[in-house]
Amino acid sequence: xxxxxxxxxxxxxxxxxxxxxxxxxxxxxxxxxxxxxxxxxxxxxxxxxxxxxxxxxxxxxxxxxxxxxxxxxxxxxxxxxxxxxxxxxxxxxxxxxxxxxxxxxxxxxxxxxxxxxxxxxxxxxxxxxxxxxxxxxxxxxxxxxxxxxxxxxxxxxxxxxxxxxxxxxxxxxxxxxxxxxxxxxxxxxxxxxxxxxxxxxxxxxxxxxxxxxxxxxxxxxxxxxxxxxxxxxxxxxxxxxxxxxxxxxxxxxxxxxxxxxxxxxxxxxxxxxxxxxxxxxxxxxxxxxxxxxxxxxxxxxxxxxxxxxxxxxxxxxxx
Amino acid sequence: xxxxxxxxxxxxxxxxxxxxxxxxxxxxxxxxxxxxxxxxxxxxxxxxxxxxxxxxxxxxxxxxxxxxxxxxxxxxxxxxxxxxxxxxxxxxxxxxxxxxxxxxxxxxxxxxxxxxxxxxxxxxxxxxxxxxxxxxxxxxxxxxxxxxxxxxxxxxxxxxxxxxxxxxxxxxxxxxxxxxxxxxxxxxxxxxxxxxxxxxxxxxxxxxxxxxxxxxxxxxxxxxxxxxxxxxxxxxxxxxxxxxxxxxxxxxxxxxxxxxxxxxxxxxxxxxxxxxxxxxxxxxxxxxxxxxxxxxxxxxxxxxxxxxxxxxxxxxxxx
Numbered sequence: 280x281x282x283x284x285x286x287x288x289x290x291x292x293x294x295x296x297x298x299x300x301x302x303x304x305x306x307x308x309x310x311x312x313x314x315x316x317x318x319x320x321x322x323x324x325x326x327x328x329x330x331x332x333x334x335x336x337x338x339x340x341x342x343x344x345x346x347x348x349x350x351x352x353x354x355x356x357x358x359x360x361x362x363x364x365x366x367x368x369x370x371x372x373x374x375x376x377x378x379x380x381x382x383x384x385x386x387x388x389x390x391x392x393x394x395x396x397x398x399x400x401x402x403x404x405x406x407x408x409x410x411x412x413x414x415x416x417x418x419x420x421x422x423x424x425x426x427x428x429x430x431x432x433x434x435x436x437x438x439x440x441x442x443x444x445x446x447x448x449x450x451x452x453x454x455x456x457x458x459x460x461x462x463x464x465x466x467x468x469x470x471x472x473x474x475x476x477x478x479x480x481x482x483x484x485x486x487x488x489x490x491x492x493x494x495x496x497x498x499x500x501x502x503x504x505x506x507x508x509x510x511x512x513x514x515x516x517x518x519x520x521x522x523x524x525x526x527x528x529x530x531x532x533x534x535x536x537x538x539x540x541x542x543x544x545x546x547x548x549x550x551x552x553x554x555x556x557x558x559x560x561x562x563x564x565x566x567x568x569x570x571x572x573x574x575x576x577x578x579x580x581x582x583x584x585x586x587x588x589x590x591x592x593x594x595x596x597x598x
Numbered sequence: 599x600x601x602x603x604x605x606x607x608x609x610x611x612x613x614x615x616x617x618x619x620x621x622x623x624x625x626x627x628x629x630x631x632x633x634x635x636x637x638x639x640x641x642x643x644x645x646x647x648x649x650x651x652x653x654x655x656x657x658x659x660x661x662x663x664x665x666x667x668x669x670x671x672x673x674x675x676x677x678x679x680x681x682x683x684x685x686x687x688x689x690x691x692x693x694x695x696x697x698x699x700x701x702x703x704x705x706x707x708x709x710x711x712x713x714x715x716x717x718x719x720x721x722x723x724x725x726x727x728x729x730x731x732x733x734x735x736x737x738x739x740x741x742x743x744x745x746x747x748x749x750x751x752x753x754x755x756x757x758x759x760x761x762x763x764x765x766x767x768x769x770x771x772x773x774x775x776x777x778x779x780x781x782x783x784x785x786x787x788x789x790x791x792x793x794x795x796x797x798x799x800x801x802x803x804x805x806x807x808x809x810x811x812x813x814x815x816x817x818x819x820x821x822x823x824x825x826x827x828x829x830x831x832x833x834x835x836x837x838x839x840x841x842x843x844x845x846x847x848x849x850x851x852x853x854x855x856x857x858x859x860x861x862x863x864x865x866x867x868x869x870x871x872x873x874x875x876x877x878x879x880x881x882x883x884x885x886x887x888x889x890x891x892x893x894x895x896x897x898x899x900x901x902x903x904x905x906x907x908x909x910x911x912x913x914x915x916x917x
């Protein structure tokens with residue numbers, strides 16, 4: 280429940296009255312937080328504002344084309360805006376100094392904690408970029424190719440290329456407006472959806488080689504031991520995509536990915552469809568999450584952790 | 599060059615004046631030919647017309663939800679319409695009797711041969727369904743959930759979920775209209791883009807295990823021997839997706855898939871990006887195709903065929 284919620288129009292007014300604006304992204308930045316911050320950055324610059332983007336982590340190379348102005352102390356921030364950041368914890372250690380100073384938050388997470396002085400949040404939208412587009416339009420800034428590339432990147436990546444369930448007619452209308460403004464559709468689609476890194480390919484190969492089916496093939500399990508992850512040089516971001524894979528196999532109700540964190544600590548990711556509750560399965564081992572995606576951390580060996588989570592899965596499938 | 603081209607408005611008029619309409623799909627039917635025919639079928643029924651859909655092949659189960667009326671002689675066709683069929687050859691043997699009797703063709707292939715009495719073709723559109731939507735609107739038929747599900751299936755599948763380069767602002771506007779009319783976005787996205795058969799998973803696993811890189815990793819090669827294909831029970835349709843895979847790896851300019859057809863016959867699929875010409879590579883071994891996708895059939899052993907195609911690839915990469 281957010282008590283400091285404001286409308287898109289009010290958000291536009293606050294931004295128009297501000298200057299020396301710092302735009303904060305969430306840590307482990309993705310296309311939506313960077314694209315949303317970038318879209319806002321280019322729009323505010325068109326209004327003559329001084330502004331820049333800041334993030335706990337280095338911006339991954341694949342977002343180079345957004346050409347974001349990264350904050351490096353070039354001005355004294357007077358107005359702090361967090362974009363696509365549901366909780367101050369997600370700002371990361373390096374941005375922690377701003378945690379209790381956020382003036383405005385623009386977000387699309389229903390779980391937003393309302394940490395900012397003013398919050399413009401629409402939990403029904405599939406991407407923060409869709410909300411930022413509304414804000415840019417409410418500021419009466421004409422879309423250009425820079426704004427369009429940023430926001431189209433956010434929209435495309437956070438909707439899984441317009442596949443995820445929160446995609447609506449309005450999402451497509453937003454996409455049409457961004458394409459009309461010159462968004463490099465082909466380039467962005469190729470970069471984010473039509474190519475895979477060799478690291479991802481190596482992870483997929485390993486994942487498929489460990490894939491096992493249980494309970495009349497209703498459960499699929501993948502194992503990612505540390506030595507393999509180290510050998511491949513996989514980052515947390517690379518693993519996210521892999522965790523989604525077992526559940527996408529036809530007939531599989533529960534997809535499990537067991538990732539070794541240290542010698543005796545394992546992180547279990549649980550993904551389910553409507554036939555099982557991921558949160559209940561993960562809760563059985565002290566974890567939690569959402570009905571379709573949840574997780575837990577378990578002590579033991581790969582074998583003992585697998586057996587433990589499979590007992591929870593069996594119980595869930597028998598409900 | 600099509601000399602019998604007509605506008606969308608004229609197409610709507612011809613259809614409104616017709617009855618007992620047979621809607622022909624192309625053989626090996628996909629989401630666009632079936633969705634386009636289905637969307638037109640539901641729209642024509644709303645105008646009180648008798649009509650049905652016909653196809654050379656049985657309609658794959660995954661399209662069951664479109665609930666198409668399949669032609670089985672229930673009326674005498676008076677007006678024959680081909681949808682998403684670029685050439686009469688693509689009607690298939692069982693539909694060959696209609697090849698020289700097609701009154702109207704609605705299509706989006708630039709290569710359309712103009713075989714029908716009247717042709718409504720827009721080669722710039724990414725899906726025939728986008729054109730059929732225009733025709734339905736020109737007939738002044740109000741969109742409903744049946745029409746929307748059919749056309750959204752066509753639009754989504756033929757654009758690779760709005761990824762492919764021919765996707766434009768107008769494509770997204772069409773998608774928005776179909777979602778507003780009730781298209782089951784989540785169901786269709788899940789069915790076509792968020793699940794894989796166990797056969798596909800098994801093929802991917804095998805493909806990744808044979809994957810090899812050559813020429814400073816600019817060429818990636820996958821081998822599919824007969825015994826593996828037989829064991830998996832893979833169909834030609836399953837293999838199409840695999841052939842596209844090696845080229846999607848970052849840094850790879852040429853992706854090669856070698857599929858064994860019989861003991862000493864191998865089918866080589868060549869996919870390239872802008873740094874190499876697939877047609878030239880395939881032509882070196884007596885094959886051909888397009889600049890980015892081509893193929894050839896070669897006699898020999900897996901090893902000798904691989905060496906032969908790699909020589910062609912090396913030459914192409916040195917150009």
